[in-house]
Amino acid sequence: MPESEAVLFANEAFYRAFADRDLSAMEALWSEAAPVSCIHPGWAPLFGRDDVLRSWAAIIGAPGAPDIACRGARARIYGDTAFVVCFERLGDDYLIATNVFVREDRLWRMVHHQSGPTAGDPGPEDRAPPAMN
Amino acid sequence: MPESEAVLFANEAFYRAFADRDLSAMEALWSEAAPVSCIHPGWAPLFGRDDVLRSWAAIIGAPGAPDIACRGARARIYGDTAFVVCFERLGDDYLIATNVFVREDRLWRMVHHQSGPTAGDPGPEDRAPPAMN
Numbered sequence: 676m677p678e679s680e681a682v683l684f685a686n687e688a689f690y691r692a693f694a695d696r697d698l699s700a701m702e703a704l705w706s707e708a709a710p711v712s713c714i715h716p717g718w719a720p721l722f723g724r725d726d727v728l729r730s731w732a733a734i735i736g737a738p739g740a741p742d743i744a745c746r747g748a749r750a751r752i753y754g755d756t757a758f759v760v761c762f763e764r765l766g767d768d769y770l771i772a773t774n775v776f777v778r779e780d781r782l783w784r785m786v787h788h789q790s791g792p793t794a795g796d797p798g799p800e801d802r803a804p805p806a807m808n
Numbered sequence: 809m810p811e812s813e814a815v816l817f818a819n820e821a822f823y824r825a826f827a828d829r830d831l832s833a834m835e836a837l838w839s840e841a842a843p844v845s846c847i848h849p850g851w852a853p854l855f856g857r858d859d860v861l862r863s864w865a866a867i868i869g870a871p872g873a874p875d876i877a878c879r880g881a882r883a884r885i886y887g888d889t890a891f892v893v894c895f896e897r898l899g900d901d902y903l904i905a906t907n908v909f910v911r912e913d914r915l916w917r918m919v920h921h922q923s924g925p926t927a928g929d930p931g932p933e934d935r936a937p938p939a940m941n
Contacts, residue, residue, distance in 0.1 A: 709884075717927055718926065719904070720926070722893075751842075753842065771847055773906050786886070793847070793852055
């Protein structure tokens with residue numbers, strides 16, 4: 676698999692864990708070796724695995740947890756670090772996210788996430804679900 | 809200079825160029841070799857050096873260009889890639905940003921910027937300007 680597909684696959688796994696409310700999958704995809712951080716839409720930034728995963732447990736476990744999907748993802752790879760810019764579809768609305776990954780033992784694991792509002796959308800060709808290999 | 813200071817210095821140079829409305833400095837600090845992208849608060853994402861720098865020319869050149877300063881910056885380095893999470897002070901309000909850098913010929917150059925709203929603030933000790941060496 677080309678590295679860009681591997682990064683997009685890791686990114687898709689993040690949104691799959693979010694949509695499935697699968698906290699174990701969410702814990703597994705965040706790096707344990709590298710420092711992690713997370714900026715949920717409108718929140719203060721969170722630093723460190725404990726605070727980041729506690730926030731995901733709260734979001735995933737909430738009764739009104741959003742139905743989320745990733746659209747229009749683009750990966751950029753710089754050696755063993757990569758980031759993805761993608762839209763997050765929530766109902767009829769979109770957010771825009773930056774997701775940073777590092778390669779550890781051939782797996783791309785998340786080290787940072789920022790999501791915030793956007794006036795844009797992924798365009799007609801990217802509104803459908805991405806093809807999964 | 810430790811690498812974390814070098815990354816924070818590059819990050820500070822970005823906000824200095826923004827505050828000084830110095831488009832030449834802004835052009836110089838964005839990578840020319842690597843693909844770049846930028847998500848201004850609430851905007852659709854921009855990809856490629858031309859679109860990104862055109863957006864900065866419009867923002868910096870606008871009569872109401874904001875008086876901006878960086879506060880509470882934290883750098884994370886992963887080999888030749890790094891990112892900074894920092895607050896952006898605009899008047900009495902704050903935004904929160906992720907800025908990604910790559911090391912090119914010993915210089916850290918920006919490849920990605922996302923800024924969005926935050927309920928947080930940098931805390932009392934980080935509201936003052938950072939020390940510059």
